[in-house]
Amino acid sequence: MSGVSAERLASIFVEVADTLVDEFDLLEFLHMLTDRARSLVNAAAAGLMLADERGRLEFMAGSDENVRLIELFQLQNDQGPCLEAYRTGQPVINVDLAAAASRWPRFAPRASEAGFRSVHAFPLRLRSQVIGALNIFGSTTGGDFGAADVPIMQALADVATIGLMQERAIRRSEALTEQLQGALNSRIIIEQAKGALAQVHDVSVDEAFRRIRAYARNHNRRLTEVAALIVTDLASLPGLAQP
Secondary structure, three states: OOOOOHHHHHHHHHHHHOOOOOOOOHHHHHHHHHHHHHHHOOOOEEEEEEEOOOOOEEEEEEOOHHHHHHHHHHHHHOOOHHHHHHHHOOOEEEEEHHHOOOOOOOHHHHHHHOOOOEEEEEEEEEOOEEEEEEEEEEOOOOOOOOOOHHHHHHHHHHHHHHHHHHHHHHHHOOOHHHHHHHHHHHHHHHHHHHHHHHHHHOOOHHHHHHHHHHHHHHOOOOHHHHHHHHHHOHHHOHHHHOO
């Protein structure tokens, strides 16, 4: 991260803080956050989990399909860096996955098999309240974060948390957990749309999702709206309907 310019950092922080806009799209915001976090440290992948109304973590966004599967494995086995960061409220830094089998006996070998060499996690927190965690996967063994990098990445997670909570309080005046639960429900239709479009166009799931996001942005439509139409009425989206 030492090679990132101050201007680039400032731009990312402003983008992450900018949630008080009309037609705020929570899922697009979360995917943007994982993209920016991954690019800051040139990591292999990034994933993000948020707590539902019962306080249980749920996968919400990832930089690619590979990390989505790893994050779901982490939840299914109830162990891993995101869960640890969420439960303790403290970042997990520079963990060598090859040496972490005693810490996470099921998660560490699975993440290594997926091609990752190191892992880090940052809680999404505001004071004592933790609403989720951001996972960063590295392709090198440990040491991806220097002493100066950790507070910057944690600050990014903190700003995102404040933005999410401000958006809830000012724009919708509803419980944050209800908003996050709605986003979780929307994610299901997005996963269905990714699979459907990948089959129609004979492309990877990652490429299908890239096309869905691009179509939503280019046509000023919500991500969940486009996903629902792909599943129910693909012909109404001419830019996506034809292989």
